Amino acid sequence: MRRDDRDDPFDDLFREIERMMNDMMSGDVDFESSTGLESGPGFGADTHVDIHETDDEIRVIADIPGVDKEAIDLKCDGEVLTISAANERRQYDDKVSLPGTVDEHSADATYNNGVLEVVFDRADDSADIDLD
CATH class of the missing domain: 2.60.40.790 (Immunoglobulin-like)
Known part of the structure; x- marks a missing residue:
């Protein structure tokens, strides 16, 4: 039996991850607006x-x-x-x-x-x- 890749439930997820990674690598992402976070008080995600x-x-x-x-x-x-x-x-x-x-x-x-x-x-x- 041959597996049909079109029925893969994770295919859309992997495509979205790949698109987001490509956007991030090209510098086209505004992290604050894409995550719903506003810049303001607090250190943010990059601070520990x-x-x-x-x-x-x-x-x-x-x-x-x-x-x-x-x-x-x-x-x-x-x-x-x-x-x-x-x-x-x-x-x-x-x-x-x-x-x-x-x-x-x-x-x-x-x-x-x-x-x-x-x-x-x-x-x-x-x-x-x-x-x-």
Whole structure:
């Protein structure tokens, strides 16, 4: 029995994937309008934020491609790290909730090849108060 390729249920899907790949490779795709996403606050699909913690420190690593180091603004209140950055095509804004309280004055930040890394010392635990 010979298989009839015209009855392949995935044929249309594969053709659509091939068309989209060809459009993408030729640069004809507007990703924001084709995905239904609007440009605005947030890092978007090309940015990834990781948080690593130890007993002594909390480390935030964010991919922010295509941004100059001077265009990055960081703020921290001890519980939330706010990352803002901009380039000619995009505005990045994100609030990263930290998994514990940090000493925001201990922050050490580096930016290299599109990767932002911010390291905080954990805040000291609350002081014990003696009752008299």
